[in-house]
Amino acid sequence: MDNSVTRKKTRQITLGNLKIGGNAPVAVQSMCNTDTRDAVKTLDQISCLEQAGCELVRLAVPDEEAALAIGKIRQGTTMPLIADIHFDYRLALEAVKQGVHGLRINPGNIGGKDKVAEVVRACEDRGIPIRIGVNAGSLEKQLLEKFGHPTPEAIVESAFGHIRILEDLNFTNLKVSLKASDVMTTVASYRLFSEKSDYPLHIGISEAGTLYSGTIKSSVGLGILLAEGLGDTMRVSLTADPVEEVRVAYEILKSLKVRQRGVNIISCPTCGRTEIDIIGLASEVEKRLAHIKEPITVAVMGCVVNGPGEAREADVGIAGGKGVGLLFKHGEIVTKLSEKELADVLVKEVEEIARKQAADR
Numbered sequence: 001m002d003n004s005v006t007r008k009k010t011r012q013i014t015l016g017n018l019k020i021g022g023n024a025p026v027a028v029q030s031m032c033n034t035d036t037r038d039a040v041k042t043l044d045q046i047s048c049l050e051q052a053g054c055e056l057v058r059l060a061v062p063d064e065e066a067a068l069a070i071g072k073i074r075q076g077t078t079m080p081l082i083a084d085i086h087f088d089y090r091l092a093l094e095a096v097k098q099g100v101h102g103l104r105i106n107p108g109n110i111g112g113k114d115k116v117a118e119v120v121r122a123c124e125d126r127g128i129p130i131r132i133g134v135n136a137g138s139l140e141k142q143l144l145e146k147f148g149h150p151t152p153e154a155i156v157e158s159a160f161g162h163i164r165i166l167e168d169l170n171f172t173n174l175k176v177s178l179k180a181s182d183v184m185t186t187v188a189s190y191r192l193f194s195e196k197s198d199y200p201l202h203i204g205i206s207e208a209g210t211l212y213s214g215t216i217k218s219s220v221g222l223g224i225l226l227a228e229g230l231g232d233t234m235r236v237s238l239t240a241d242p243v244e245e246v247r248v249a250y251e252i253l254k255s256l257k258v259r260q261r262g263v264n265i266i267s268c269p270t271c272g273r274t275e276i277d278i279i280g281l282a283s284e285v286e287k288r289l290a291h292i293k294e295p296i297t298v299a300v301m302g303c304v305v306n307g308p309g310e311a312r313e314a315d316v317g318i319a320g321g322k323g324v325g326l327l328f329k330h331g332e333i334v335t336k337l338s339e340k341e342l343a344d345v346l347v348k349e350v351e352e353i354a355r356k357q358a359a360d361r
Contacts, residue, residue, distance in 0.1 A: 005258055007229040010200040013129045013173055016080030016101035018056055020129075020175060020232050021200030025259055027233040028249045029202070030242040031058040031084070036066040036073070043076040045242065052246040053261055053293070056080040056233065058104060067094035074099040082131065089115040096122040102175075104131045107165040108140070120171045129173040132162045134189075135206055136180035150180060152188035159193060174199050175233070179206035183221040190230050203231040211240040215248050219255075226256050247290075260295035263350065266310055266317070267300040276320040276339045278302035288347045294357040296350055299328070316349045318342050 012022030020027060030049050034042045036059045046057055061067050061083045074081060082102040083095035089111040092103055096119075103123065107116045107130075123130060136150035139158055147154040155178050166174065176199045178189040186205055194201065205221045208214035218236040225231050236245040236252070253259040267282035268274070282300040289298070299310045299317025311317035311328035318325040318337070325342045327334045329349060337345055 027055045029056045029235045030245045039072040052243045054246045058082040071098035092119045120169045131175040133177045134159045155189040156192045177202040181207040200232040202233045204235040208237045214238040263289045264297045268302045274302035275322040294354040
């Protein structure tokens, strides 16, 4: 039985050196929370995001100084950069001039039609795509009056209103997002839009919350959408270090087998049969293997009930006993280890597998 996700095929766009939509993999995005005007700090954060696996990053551009800083940031990284613009078309023009790879705007709120046309011409000249980002928290007044509150229908109507402005200017190099902080409103909005359009989709749950609650909301909402084949880029929006957004995004993708990157930890929830510190061991192993990029399944199991079976199915794993653990590698028992040896040996084995996988690529 094939349990793989069948993705909806959307139009393909190019953002920097990254293909989005079509048959391209779902790309992981984040947003810097540094002051864009501080190019050094922003580049430091972009470097951390890139190491975590981020593939495109959005920058807030609240004023001209921030727009001008994009040029310096652009020189210091190969990461595709998206400028987040609100209300002022001149900031979009300056960001394009400074070499940004993409814009996130809503054309209905950056100025009149002639000003939007200027932005479109600038983007066309440089092959820069625009993301229309509709958010339930900032819907147009007339739509709130029509629908009463931010319903999926209101969100989708807003999106098509902005799209029409650009399509009337013969600009279709677009990506669309339709976000709300409510999970099911977001899911319904993307479903409805997808029925009517094949523009590529950036998916996310807006203002999802802290690392704990935001991870849960995002996992539920984005998990539903990805399982239904929707989503070409994604951001997990967290009130936390943006690096955590990237880590959570890959865990969501791995759980659905949409993309594989880094270690997949399988660990038991512990019970009264556990006779080693499985909670401490699993946490230590996960932390020490955070740098691994290769897709490797690691089992950290605490007893003889499910432990041996899960460990055998993993690339490498341990099944605990009383103060000891059996080390499994590719389905075979390798050796018995004392509890204090388990973490070091397991980490060493995973790093060796990662080196071999990297060499074979």
